[in-house]
Each structure stands twice: as C-alpha cells, then as structure tokens.
Amino acid sequence: xxxxxxxxxxxxxxxSFIRGDALEIPTLQVLDAQGDVIDGAQMPDIDEALAHKIxxxxxxxxxxxxxxxxxxxxxxxSFYMTCKGExxxxxxxxxxxxxxxxxxxxxREQAAxxxxxxxxxxFMNQLFSNAKDLGKGRQMPIHYGSNELNYMxxxxxxxxxxxxxxxxAYGQKMAGKDALTICYFGEGAASEGDFHAGxxxxxxxxxxxxxxxxxxxxxxxxxxxEQYAGDGIAPRGVGYGIETIRVDGNDLLAVLLAxxxxxxxxxxxxxxxxxxxxxxxxxxxxxxxxxxxxxxxxEEELWAQIDGVLRFKTWMINQGWWDEDxxxxxxxxxxxxxxxxxxxxxKIGAPALEELVTDxxxxxxxxxxxxLTELKSHIAKYPDAYPSAKGESH
Amino acid sequence: MAQMNLLHAINSALDHAMEKDERVMCFGExxxxxxxxxxxxxGLQEKYGKARCFNTPLVEQGILxxxxxxxxxxxxxxCEIQFxxxxxxxxxxxxxxxxxxxxxxxxxxxxxxxVIRTPYGGGIAGGLYHSQSPEAYFTGTPGIKVVVPRNPYxxxxxxxxxINDKDPVIFFEPKRLYRASVGEVPEESYEIExxxxxVVTEGKDVTxxxxxxxxxxxxxxxxxxxxxxxxxxxxxxxxxxxxxVDTVAKSVTKTGRLIISHEAPIxxxxxxxxxxxxxxxxxxxxxxxxxxxxxxxxxxxxxQEKEYVADKLKIFEAIKASxxx
Numbered sequence: 257x258x259x260x261x262x263x264x265x266x267x268x269x270x271x272s273f274i275r276g277d278a279l280e281i282p283t284l285q286v287l288d289a290q291g292d293v294i295d296g297a298q299m300p301d302i303d304e305a306l307a308h309k310i311x312x313x314x315x316x317x318x319x320x321x322x323x324x325x326x327x328x329x330x331x332x333x334s335f336y337m338t339c340k341g342e343x344x345x346x347x348x349x350x351x352x353x354x355x356x357x358x359x360x361x362x363x364r365e366q367a368a369x370x371x372x373x374x375x376x377x378x379f380m381n382q383l384f385s386n387a388k389d390l391g392k393g394r395q396m397p398i399h400y401g402s403n404e405l406n407y408m409x410x411x412x413x414x415x416x417x418x419x420x421x422x423x424x425a426y427g428q429k430m431a432g433k434d435a436l437t438i439c440y441f442g443e444g445a446a447s448e449g450d451f452h453a454g455x456x457x458x459x460x461x462x463x464x465x466x467x468x469x470x471x472x473x474x475x476x477x478x479x480x481x482e483q484y485a486g487d488g489i490a491p492r493g494v495g496y497g498i499e500t501i502r503v504d505g506n507d508l509l510a511v512l513l514a515x516x517x518x519x520x521x522x523x524x525x526x527x528x529x530x531x532x533x534x535x536x537x538x539x540x541x542x543x544x545x546x547x548x549x550x551x552x553x554x555e556e557e558l559w560a561q562i563d564g565v566l567r568f569k570t571w572m573i574n575q576g577w578w579d580e581d582x583x584x585x586x587x588x589x590x591x592x593x594x595x596x597x598x599x600x601x602x603k604i605g606a607p608a609l610e611e612l613v614t615d616x617x618x619x620x621x622x623x624x625x626x627x628l629t630e631l632k633s634h635i636a637k638y639p640d641a642y643p644s645a646k647g648e649s650h
Numbered sequence: 651m652a653q654m655n656l657l658h659a660i661n662s663a664l665d666h667a668m669e670k671d672e673r674v675m676c677f678g679e680x681x682x683x684x685x686x687x688x689x690x691x692x693g694l695q696e697k698y699g700k701a702r703c704f705n706t707p708l709v710e711q712g713i714l715x716x717x718x719x720x721x722x723x724x725x726x727x728x729c730e731i732q733f734x735x736x737x738x739x740x741x742x743x744x745x746x747x748x749x750x751x752x753x754x755x756x757x758x759x760x761x762x763x764x765v766i767r768t769p770y771g772g773g774i775a776g777g778l779y780h781s782q783s784p785e786a787y788f789t790g791t792p793g794i795k796v797v798v799p800r801n802p803y804x805x806x807x808x809x810x811x812x813i814n815d816k817d818p819v820i821f822f823e824p825k826r827l828y829r830a831s832v833g834e835v836p837e838e839s840y841e842i843e844x845x846x847x848x849v850v851t852e853g854k855d856v857t858x859x860x861x862x863x864x865x866x867x868x869x870x871x872x873x874x875x876x877x878x879x880x881x882x883x884x885x886x887x888x889x890x891x892x893x894x895v896d897t898v899a900k901s902v903t904k905t906g907r908l909i910i911s912h913e914a915p916i917x918x919x920x921x922x923x924x925x926x927x928x929x930x931x932x933x934x935x936x937x938x939x940x941x942x943x944x945x946x947x948x949x950x951x952x953x954q955e956k957e958y959v960a961d962k963l964k965i966f967e968a969i970k971a972s973x974x975x
C-alpha cells in the first residue's frame with residue numbers, strides 16, 4: 257500500500273514497539289568527580305585568563321546568593337532565587353559565548369549575567385526595585401535584564417522565552433550577524449507548550465539557537481520522575497531533528513566544551529542545538545520554598561560532593577593557576593563588597609511616580625496622562641497615605 | 651486610485667512595507683507560496699523570497715513567541731493568525747509577553763514593531779470556531795493597540811500605520827468583507843492615524859458607534875432611521891485601544907444619544923467600556939440611556955445566525971427607542 261514517494265524504510269512485518277526510553281543519550285564528561293581530567297577527554301578551548309574570569313564569576317555568585325538569601329530572611333528584600341548547584345552549568349555555557357550572543361534566561365542564571373559584566377549595584381538595584389533599577393521597579397526580585405549586555409529581561413511565565421529565542425536568532429541570521437541566541441530553561445519548563453513550539457520552529461525555520469536545558473532534578477517540589485517519562489529532555493531534541501548533546505552539568509569544562517561546539521555548529525549550519533546539562537538544584541526553588549518537605553538531606557549532601565564549583569577549583573589548582581589562600585581572599589573580597597553595596601542600594605528611593613505610566617506604550621497616551629494627573633492630585637490630598645508623596649521607598 | 655477589495659488592500663500594504671524595509675517579514679500558517687487561506691499574502695514570497703515570507707509550523711503560540719523574539723531583535727514581523735478564533739493558544743505570548751515587553755524591562759527591550767493580523771467575525775457560515783470577535787480580551791490588556799478597519803481604503807491606511815507604529819498592534823480583519831467590500835484605494839502607500847475615530851456621517855439626533863464589519867450594518871440602520879426622519883451621526887472607532895474618547899464624547903454631547911453595536915457578545919464586550927466612559931464624560935448631555943446592540947451571550951451559532959447577530963433591524967429598533975425615550 258506504500259505510495260511511490262513513501263518514506264518507509266527498513267520495513268518490518270511483525271508489530272513491535274520502539275520503547276519510550278530506548279533512546280539512551282550518553283553524557284559528556286571532562287572532569288571526574290574529584291576535579292581531575294579524565295584520560296583521553298577532549299579539552300575545551302580555555303586559557304588561564306578565561307579560567308580566572310570563570311572562577312571569579314563562580315565565587316561572586318556563591319557569595320552573592322548566600323548574602324541575598326540572608327537579606328531576604330532579614331526582610332530586606334521580598335524574594336530571591338539562587339543558582340546554587342548549577343553555577344558550573346551556567347557559567348561554563350556563558351563562557352563559550354560571544355558578547356554579541358543574546359542570552360534568554362529563565363530566572364536562575366544570574367551567573368551568566370555576572371560573567372557578562374553586570375555590576376554588583378546593578379544586581380542589587382533590581383533586587384531592591386529602587387530608582388536605579390534598569391527595570392524601573394516593575395518586577396519581582398531576580399527579574400534582571402540588560403540591553404547593553406544582551407541579556408533579555410526575565411519574564412515570570414515559564415518557557416515563554418523558548419520560541420522567542422528562535423525568533424531572535426532568526427532575526428540575527430537575517431541581519432547577517434555573527435551571533436546567536438542561547439536560551440536557558442529547566443526540565444520542568446520543557447513540559448510547557450512553548451518548549452515544543454519553540455524547538456519545532458527553530459528546527460524547521462533553521463534558527464541559530466542554542467537551547468540549554470538545566471536538568472536540575474526539581475521543578476519547585478516536583479521531581480523528574482513526576483515531570484517526564486523516558487530518558488530526560490535530550491531525546492526530544494533528537495525527535496525534533498535537532499543536534500543534541502547531554503553533558504555533566506557539574507563539570508564546567510564539559511559544559512564549556514559542549515557549548516563551544518554547539519555554538520560553532522549552530523552558526524556554521526544555521527541550525528539549533530539542544531544541550532541538556534545534568535545537574536542538581538542544591539538550594540531551594542526560591543526563598544518561598546522549603547526543600548526539606550520533599551527531599552532528604554542525604555540526597556543533597558551526595559550532590560554537594562560533586563559540586564561543579566569545587567571540581568573546577570580543584571582543576572584550577574592542579575593547573576597551578578590557583579591556591580587556597582587566593583581562594584579565601586577572593587571570597588572575603590566579595591563578602592565585603594556585597595555587604596557594602598547592599599547598604600548603599602537599599603537606601604536608594606523608589607522610582608519616580610511618573611514611571612507608573614511610562615513604557616506601557618512608546619509614548620504615554622492621553623488616557624494614561626489623565627490617569628496620572630488624577631492620581632497625583634489624589635495623592636496630594638492624602639500625602640500621609642502614599643510613600644511617594646514623602647519621597648520614601650516602599 | 652484603483653478598485654481593490656479588502657484583501658487586495660491588505661496585500662498592497664504588506665507589499666509596500668516589504669519593499670520599503672527589508673526587516674519586514676510576513677509569516678504564519680500557509681502564508682508562503684499559498685498566500686494564506688484568504689490569499690492576503692499572495693505573491694509576497696515570490697517577490698521577497700522564502701526567508702521573508704514563509705510558512706510556519708501549525709502552532710499559534712510558537713508563531714507569537716517567534717514574532718516576539720524577532721521584534722525584540724529589531725526585525726519587523728507581521729504575523730498572521732489564520733482565524734481570530736485560533737488566537738487563544740497564543741494568548742499568553744500576546745498578553746504576558748508582547749503587551750508587557752517594554753514595561754517590564756524598563757524599556758531595555760521592546761517588541762514595538764510587531765503586528766498581528768487576524769481575520770475575525772461572522773457572516774461566513776463559519777459556526778462557532780470561525781466567527782468569533784475576541785477584540786475585548788485584548789483591549790483589557792495595556793501595552794497592545796487594537797485596530798479594526800471597515801473597508802479597503804481604511805484597511806490599507808490603517809495597516810500601514812500599524813506596521814510603522816512603535817507599539818505592537820493586533821489588526822483584526824473583517825473576513826466577511828474580504829472580497830465583498832470593494833472601493834477606491836490609492837496605489838501608493840499612505841497612513842491613517844491610529845487612535846482616531848472617524849465621523850463617517852454627520853447627524854444630530856443620535857450617535858451610532860461601531861467598528862469593522864459592523865459599520866456596514868450600522869449604516870444600513872442609519873439609512874432606515876433617516877427614512878423615518880431621524881438624523882444619525884455614524885462614527886467608526888477604528889482604533890479600540892487606545893480609543894478616541896474625545897471624538898465620541900463630542901458627538902454624544904451634540905446628539906445626546908449613543909448606540910454602540912458590535913458583533914461580540916454583549917457581556918464583557920467593548921461597548922460596556924465605552925458606555926461607562928461616555929456616561930461619565932457626557933452625563934449631563936444624555937437624553938436617553940446608552941444602548942448596546944451586540945451578539946447574544948452565547949457562542950456564535952451556525953444555523954440561527956440571522957437571529958443571533960446584531961442586525962440592522964435590531965439597531966433600527968434601538969434607534970427608535972433611544973429617540974423616543
């Protein structure tokens with residue numbers, strides 16, 4: 257019954273399924289669990305300067321995350337999310353990019369933004385929603401964004417950045433740019449419709465997009481066994497006709513190698529690549545979450561032992577590029593810096609009241625101008641009831 | 651001037667835009683070589699290549715997500731959702747992403763050059779999944795503009811303005827009129843300003859307000875009322891968000907009466923928003939309650955469309971009731 261143009265090949269004549277988990281994808285490793293290079297492993301393109309920049313980012317983010325969680329506990333900021341446990345996956349991938357590549361992140365990728373050069377006050381101003389926040393105090397903490405650094409402002413709804421990354425990359429290709437878009441998301445976000453829409457569109461429309469799945473084991477409290485059947489997210493890339501690679505997300509050199517290779521491939525062939533980084537979210541989902549309700553201390557400790565930051569530090573020391581004294585000094589430097597910048601940022605006032613109505617449209621339309629005028633005269637009538645009347649932050 | 655139907659006018663606007671600026675791209679389901687199910691993009695792929703006018707996979711949320719990314723990058727995407735009824739899978743990308751891109755980023759990023767084209771409305775024997783008028787869902791979302799043309803001349807001028815606008819726009823095309831509405835349209839490019847209503851016919855007794863395909867029905871009712879000696883001022887709102895309160899208020903101040911008619915169900919329809927605002931602005935000038943002549947609060951039916959719709963007779967009765975209140 258086959259049509260002459262049928263794609264039927266390797267015909268079989270007995271009913272037989274291909275098992276849902278048949279596609280077992282291997283995992284790229286360069287460093288072993290102790291941080292030593294595995295014999296025969298391919299090395300990424302890395303020199304001492306890049307290694308230092310990477311390690312500097314890792315150390316900063318460790319300190320910053322720890323300090324900002326404490327600030328949230330003290331009630332100084334309303335909310336925070338750490339990238340603890342996944343620093344190697346995020347920094348290793350960001351280090352493979354050019355500064356012109358667009359980064360579209362989910363919400364836990366502050367290490368990539370730091371690697372690009374986002375300053376400590378930049379981070380802090382967003383977390384405090386103050387007048388110097390690039391986002392003008394409109395979003396919850398951790399929703400960073402920077403046009404200058406090609407880091408797309410974070411959106412709360414999950415996975416929406418995935419088809420956007422395909423479109424952004426298509427635009428880069430059409431504009432003749434030697435740049436692509438990397439798109440970060442978690443294995444939980446890969447359940448959303450946007451994931452399937454985005455990967456399919458990128459594959460069919462030949463977009464130079466690197467889809468980077470952080471498989472960190474948990475979508476808030478939901479473990480991977482309740483998130484997907486089959487062998488992780490990587491086989492979905494294969495299903496969409498996308499070049500796919502799985503990597504040990506706690507092995508910074510392997511992530512760097514995978515992303516460097518992916519970037520070169522995507523740009524040369526104008527095609528997307530999917531990277532699945534197998535890692536573990538060591539911290540809570542957010543400061544509103546308590547992981548002790550759904551996972552054991554033993555499990556967390558097991559993963560802490562193969563922590564990507566430690567493994568990379570060991571490798572740096574093995575290279576003769578780092579030592580424990582320098583390490584202690586670096587952490588101390590960032591502890592001091594973060595604390596002093598925090599004190600400055602939390603004293604900066606709220607954005608101007610006018611910012612309530614700007615940026616909804618390119619120009620402020622008449623009805624919004626009218627609403628602002630009305631609001632101002634109301635506030636003038638009750639100055640004690642509104643912080644903005646007193647120039648206070650909220 | 652040339653005789654064009656509404657589809658030709660849209661095609662002409664797209665053609666000019668693509669010719670003028672190579673960043674302009676048209677895409678959606680079947681819009682490539684096929685020219686779209688209604689042929690609005692006919693000939694564009696042949697003229698501008700497959701990279702700028704192309705088919706996408708069948709996935710509305712993907713089309714809008716892709717368009718958001720393209721617009722943020724600096725391209726000028728004009729995407730087509732095959733029927734407005736199918737805009738809902740893309741709802742999240744439109745109301746949470748398109749509409750909020752500039753605001754949420756403090757203007758670090760925007761998708762201001764994005765246009766979503768989509769055929770809306772009934773009268774094509776399409777039943778409940780090919781006849782919806784979902785404009786009010788979007789007028790309730792700050793950050794997007796909503797535009798509806800009523801004839802070929804308006805369609806070309808308004809669509810061109812949408813493409814050149816610095817904010818994302820949803821352009822609802824009255825598909826019942828795609829081929830039925832024919833008129834004089836300049837062959838060259840021109841713009842009709844967004845955010846401005848048009849007084850189509852001046853009158854003194856009652857103001858009739860609508861948009862899109864409903865304008866034709868409203869004009870027929872105005873004609874019937876005219877034969878009874880009632881002078882109707884007919885206004886086409888054209889842009890629903892942000893809408894031209896001043897022009898409508900000025901007219902209602904003069905006539906003292908307002909009737910709003912749209913195809914969508916009455917509850918939660920945009921006529922309610924207009925009624926509330928005009929009651930506020932024109933309270934002391936009103937001679938009768940503001941009336942709404944709209945679809946029933948049911949899905950759009952297939953067989954009993956004649957009974958369901960806000961036709962000229964229902965509007966005519968509302969006019970008489972208003973004038974005789």
